[in-house]
Amino acid sequence: MPRRYAVPLAALKRDPAAVSSPVERRGLRTETLLVLGVSLGASAVRSVLQIVERLTRPVPLAQQTAAMNTAVTPDRPWLDLAYQLVGIALALVPVLLALFLLARVAPPAMGISPRRFLGLDGREPVRDATRGLGLAALIGIPGLLLYVAAKALGVNTSVSAANLADVWWAVPVLVLAAAENAVLEEVVMVGYLFTRWRQVGWSWPVVIGVSAAIRGTYHLYQGFGGFAGNVAMGVLLGLVFVRTRRVLPLVVCHTLLDVVAFVGYTLLRARGVAL
Numbered sequence: 645m646p647r648r649y650a651v652p653l654a655a656l657k658r659d660p661a662a663v664s665s666p667v668e669r670r671g672l673r674t675e676t677l678l679v680l681g682v683s684l685g686a687s688a689v690r691s692v693l694q695i696v697e698r699l700t701r702p703v704p705l706a707q708q709t710a711a712m713n714t715a716v717t718p719d720r721p722w723l724d725l726a727y728q729l730v731g732i733a734l735a736l737v738p739v740l741l742a743l744f745l746l747a748r749v750a751p752p753a754m755g756i757s758p759r760r761f762l763g764l765d766g767r768e769p770v771r772d773a774t775r776g777l778g779l780a781a782l783i784g785i786p787g788l789l790l791y792v793a794a795k796a797l798g799v800n801t802s803v804s805a806a807n808l809a810d811v812w813w814a815v816p817v818l819v820l821a822a823a824e825n826a827v828l829e830e831v832v833m834v835g836y837l838f839t840r841w842r843q844v845g846w847s848w849p850v851v852i853g854v855s856a857a858i859r860g861t862y863h864l865y866q867g868f869g870g871f872a873g874n875v876a877m878g879v880l881l882g883l884v885f886v887r888t889r890r891v892l893p894l895v896v897c898h899t900l901l902d903v904v905a906f907v908g909y910t911l912l913r914a915r916g917v918a919l
Contacts, residue, residue: 660752683738763890776896794869822902852882
């Protein structure tokens with residue numbers, strides 16, 4: 645076995661090393677709240693306020709639009725490109741923070757880097773890609789049907805998935821945005837939080853349930869269909885992670901789903917298809 649794989653691969657599938665001190669457990673719980681507070685937890689709070697604002701409008705929820713990937717300065721494409729790229733880069737800072745903390749504060753396993761422990765490395769590229777593609781197919785069609793049903797029931801907005809100007813760099817930026825969403829959500833909501841919450845003694849059902857609920861909450865700006873669909877997605881991806889102990893297939897799956905949504909929306913709209 646190569647030297648860099650000297651630690652038995654079976655060790656990567658074990659639970660993270662639990663902390664025994666009440667002070668350490670309290671510190672890790674506080675740490676997770678702070679990481680959420682500068683990332684997806686803050687998005688969840690804003691999303692709750694957004695759905696309250698939407699529900700109190702005189703216009704029914706189904707007649708409203710939730711716009712994503714919007715242009716900041718559409719009249720100055722070069723500046724808008726800078727805004728888009730900076731926004732994508734800054735959104736990944738919480739991922740780096742989570743990996744930094746896992747490496748230096750109560751590491752989940754001795755002698756194993758956080759990236760390797762979370763399955764965020766390149767050891768299984770074919771298997772990760774295959775799993776990700778299969779998950780995307782499993783989630784994508786039911787998710788679309790749920791969105792259509794929620795719209796018909798009046799409990800979801802119309803989601804406008806991409807609203808950049810007609811510029812040459814729109815599709816590449818949308819692909820980057822899809823990858824950024826996937827890395828941020830799956831590393832923080834699954835890899836990092838699952839590890840920390842297991843370290844403080846939470847059971848797997850609680851870990852998966854709380855993570856999925858937060859995931860659904862920061863999608864509430866889309867409506868209750870977006871909430872329900874993302875809770876279900878969170879449960880499924882959480883179960884897959886528990887079984888495989890690899891985040892990368894989840895990242896592949898999420899990226900594919902968002903690329904299809906963002907780029908597909910853009911191409912259809914450019915062809916005059918009503919969405």
